[in-house]
Amino acid sequence: MPKPTKILVATDLVVLTVRNERLHVLTVDRGVEPFRGHTALPGGLVLPNEDLLDTAERELAEETGLSGVRVHLEQLASYGHPDRDPRRVISIAYLALIPDAADPTAGSDAAGAEWAPVIELLDHQDRLAFDHHRILTDGVERARAKLEYSPLATAFCSDEFTIAELRQVYEAVWNAGIDPRNFHRKVSKTPGFVVETGGTTTRQGGRPAKLYRKGPAELLHPPMLRP
Amino acid sequence: MPKPTKILVATDLVVLTVRNERLHVLTVDRGVEPFRGHTALPGGLVLPNEDLLDTAERELAEETGLSGVRVHLEQLASYGHPDRDPRRVISIAYLALIPDAADPTAGSDAAGAEWAPVIELLDHQDRLAFDHHRILTDGVERARAKLEYSPLATAFCSDEFTIAELRQVYEAVWNAGIDPRNFHRKVSKTPGFVVETGGTTTRQGGRPAKLYRKGPAELLHPPMLRP
DNA sequence: CGAATAGTGTCTCTTAGACACTATGTC
């Protein structure tokens, strides 16, 4: 067996939400070297007795002050190029999806945390520290893909939501327009995607819309297809 | 910043191939502790200046003697539960798909390497060391899913193959029967999936079958659907 | 010739997408 390698292990987070009908990602201003003062994804080192998912949850709480918020958290991928961080850190990235929430409170390690529009960040390869542009790209693509075959879009919504609100999530994540009438029919005909709560709302104006909750389905049959 | 964590980093490999119309995975008999004498997936520690993918390629060569073989290699997922290995090792698993090849030669660290039928291994949670049953489960599911929307099945075939051989790959990986006639029509109508070489073969008996190569498509439109 | 495998045609059912139309609220 080779000698133990001096490698540090961290998790980074791609935290996505939909605000003002656009997809946003949580960024922090780094308060420490390397890349002090630069924008980056939140993250931190894995503790000796910690599971990777626990690290991700802890960092999410520490750096954003989000607590009691329903969050979908899944592993994204790992990044281990020797030059990605001068300290030789490999990172296991996690993807987090949360409903439109209050502004994040700047955490302990981060000088500040804020929501950044994803589209603009993706357009510029050099705005994020480390290889975080790649991580963000992978995270957004994962979210876009999973919206097709899973009910993940509901992770961006409040507990109760209208089908129009759900559609706005799809439009924001996919950065594309969707026909409201076909969307409505598809969602309501896909078994287990959403269930009616019985309530209605007029917060959009016009005819009151029925309210729904996430249904029991884990996979969508048939899938929602990207335009 | 917390103190550096003493965590070792390794890669493990889920190496799949189709032999005798069944899906097989490469296993090794562990020659060292922990789990000495048990069956496990091949793998090993990441070296200080090595990219994760390089580690996976190196381990694949070292433990199986496979060289010059076309191999599809992609990252699968990372496993980091504190109790998964008494030495506190987190593992980045890779999925490798290779054409039906010669028997693997036992490598340096491994007492022996051999192909094991996947179906039987999946049925028994305790035949593999560490959390390798879970890793295998995840790897097989990844392969099954990607056959739907990518031309990955060709990674199991020789450079030139017939559509019937391609179908046998799908049947082995999905562990399901497929109608040969509909399959043939679908494959040939999906743009870029396969391209004719001009040659034919009668190795199956019966009417000579046209030979194909992998086409340029990276994604299949429309996808092949699991039964 | 028969057996075996390769490959095509055709039918039915489901779904995607375009878009006309109806429903129900506010102003």
Add this chain to the structure above:
DNA sequence: GACATAGTGTCTAAGAGACACTATTCG
């Protein structure tokens, strides 16, 4: 009433799956 949004109906084209049929080899 006008207007806005919610929700339904209908048409067309394409694909999935069932399966009859034709094609080309070997023995």
